[in-house]
Amino acid sequence: MFNTIVIGLFLLCCSLGFTSGSMAQVLYDASNFSAAGRLLQPAPAGHVPGKDNGPGTGTHNAGDDCGVCHTPGGKAGNFVFTVGGTVYEDRTARRTLKNAEIILQDVQGNTISMTSNEAGNFWTFAELASNPCAVSSHGTTMDYLYTLSNGVCVPTVPSSDSRTWQYKAWVKYGDQVRHMATVAPIGGASATTARMGCSMHHAGMGSRGGLWGMKKDTLTVYPASNLSFKKHILPIFRNKCAPCHIPGSTTTRIATRSDIDPAATGTLTTVDYSNGQDFTSYSGSTVGAAVKKGIGDFTAGYQSDPDSSPLLAHTLLQSSGTVTHGGxxxxxxxDGDYKAIRQWIAEGALP
Ligand code: HEC
Ligand code: HEC
Structure with a gap:
């Protein structure tokens, strides 16, 4: 089974001089080469955490787009990473997080692991495999980086072209694993422009999610009674449940052949990570999936047993490590956030 695709993060995917390398021919497979196909894939295990950490200290410019300087011909052109960035405690990006593990799995199945340093920074020079069926999209324009020969993708650019580097990514911290929820392009708009930093498309509360480990409670303090959705619970959901539980679908921006609707070339696939459940407003949303549920569906009837509400029961960390929830x-x-939601449901889930 081939692996693929990437997803989002704070990563900064820089670039780099690559050995030309033999371009292995990989058969197109939708399940492996699309965001939808890899939506709920668990993080790879069995490797040494941090095995691909780049050398150096690297404590400067946390949160900035490392690629601005660490790019060929840039201010730090002597250190051109393949991937680098900053990881935060949560999506609000208030505090950076050290000792988080950033795991990537590339299209050939190679696992790359980095751990964040005391500034929350991480970087690697490890090579990432190219997706032979890569398409680079910017705006509505798409550059097909392959031609087809008997149904097999034949790349038209070298494997050093960072636009073809594709991977899926996860962030692991303690017992939590967050998988990045969208598929983002690596590399600049062309083979020669500066690589796009992951922090560009995964900033704090950005639509594509952040690179976060999420150990801390969202609310530092909350009242002993009368919790409200708007004031107390929504910030938790925005912090931890977005970008998945938002109205409607997310359009994949990176494109591989399988991310393009075959019936309408040029149309990017949409992936609904929300399961039709929008937690960004009390009443939910009418956009997106056929079956839509709102806050009321998960709170009504649970006043006397709030722990059984799917909002809590479905999202609880399992001691077995089993993942029972897509997210x-x-x-x-x-945990404080859990207790706040439990109290709020017990009080009648006030708006
Ligand atoms: C504003 C420009 C700039 C940004 C942004 C930047 N760096 Fe650097 N970085 C430099 C310069 C300049 C050097 C020194 C280059 C040299 O000595 O040739 C450097 C060197 C490094 C080195 C090698 C020296 C050391 O500290 O051990 C690492 C590692 C590094 N940077 C990591 C990062 C990471 C990770 C990021 C993103 C979070 C980042 N840098 C963002 C300018 C920058
Ligand atoms: C990475 C994406 C992602 C994140 C983040 C996420 N979810 Fe989900 N959630 C899903 C997916 C996918 C499903 C559908 C599959 C399933 O039921 O697990 C789902 C389903 C659910 C359900 C439906 C259960 C049912 O009975 O229908 C609830 C409730 C839920 N999530 C709550 C939450 C809460 C609360 C948070 C934040 C603390 C959260 N989710 C964060 C992806 C996510």
């Missing part, structure tokens, strides 16, 4: 586990019953 993974988020909390234990002792």
């Amino acid at each position: 993974g586990g988020f909390w234990t019953t002792a």
